[in-house]
Amino acid sequence: MKLFSVTGLFLVVIGISVVLFSCSRENRKKSIPVQHIEIKGKTKTDKSKIRLLEAYFDNFMRKTGYSGAVLIGSDGEKLLEQASGYADFQLRKPNQVNTPFQLASVSKQFTAVAILMLREQGKLSLDDSVQKFFPDFPYHGITIKMLLQHRSGLPNYIYFCDDYIHDKDHMISNSFVMALMTIGKPPAYYPPDIRFDYSNTGYMVLASVVERVSRKPFADFLRENIFEPLDMKDAFLVNQKDTTSVRKAFGYQYRKRPLAVVFLDGVLGDKGIYASVEDLFKWDQALYDGKLLKPETLDEAFMPLSRKSTARHNYGYGWRVYYRADSLKILYHAGWWQGFESMLVRIPEHRTTMVFLKNTKSGSLPDRDSLINLLY
Secondary structure (H helix, E strand, C coil): CCCCCHHHHHHHHHHHHHHHHHHHHHHHHHHCCEEECCCCCCCCCCHHHHHHHHHHHHHHHHHHCCCEEEEEEECCEEEEEEEECEEECCCCEECCCCCCEECHHHHHHHHHHHHHHHHHCCCCCCCCEHHHCCCCCCCCCCEHHHHHCCCCCCCCHHHHHHHHCCCCCCCCCHHHHHHHHHHHCCCCCCCCCCCCCCCHHHHHHHHHHHHHHHCCCHHHHHHHHHHCCCCCCCCEECCCCCCCHHHCCCCECCCCCECCCCHHHHCCCCCCEEECHHHHHHHHHHHHHCCCCCHHHHHHHCCCCCCCCCCCCCECCCCEEEECCCCCEEEEEEEEECCEEEEEEEEHHHCEEEEEEECECCCCCCCHHHHHHHHC
16 A cells, blocks of 8 residues: 555655755754853842843854854943854864954954054144045045045945956055055046945055054054053954964854965955954954053044934944934944954943954854844
8 A cells, every 4th residue: 555645745745855964954953062151250230130141142143053152241341252163164263252353344443443543643634635545546636534435435445456457376566556546546436525425445544654654564553552452362364374373263154164374365454354253352352451442532433423313324423423323322333254253242331342353255244233122
């Protein structure tokens, strides 16, 4: 006697396969390594909120298979710190809280602070034109302040370099891009100071100004003036070779193979910094404590282009700025590049810090607003 028709048997096989695939996928998520850092000692924050944070991230990482690291801090204390997934999927090397990740556009705030440090030293003014430092620069009427606020109108180097450069086997540098702009003169998108237009090129130019004024490679300036003084042990720039870089996470598109280094990786200022969540907590605390810049300078950096809370493109110097309906001021910046995603959130009123770093293109970052609502 036949128990199943051919069609029935086919449907049973399909059903079993779906169940097995679902179980396999769930098991893979559960098997992803997770590093929990126990936060010891007393804390000023309500412990029930800490337990809510822990539950949120345990659920988030289990459901999404998150590969990266997270850190939440408040009033100088770490409330939660953990890592999950792999820095190297091929070698099954787990991510840790001291794993360096490519920060992508979160690097821009370091470039902005470097510029502001030089201004406090009297070595430049935000009203200086680019021609003061690069006399042959062919785009006139652009000031340092316009570059900081994405109001230069400059063309995107990521696109025009792809058009001009045929040998893409070697990383290019800031000086190469500056020379290419001087010779090739790719058309500007807008006249200066007409509108906000997010510009990676502008922050590449700012890093080049730092090099010209300090007479040091941008990587050396950051290391000597920011990374080493703040004990950011895991931080380095993409074009550096040191003992830290061997521990870095690789960026992945779909966890099959790491994305290859591309010729644009060597351009700095808009991206290029690797750092861990622990590094970024030190960085954030140093800004609160005035170790790098005067309070009045930071106040200026965090002043949005528009005072309207509904403005879409509120931007200071290297930070995005917005106000919630309850007037709580939020400073943040996100980034993505070659499989990496990053976000750093600051809430000055509560001295709160949120750091999210991941090294896979698939999946999402934790929801910033949900976490803010959970805390406040």
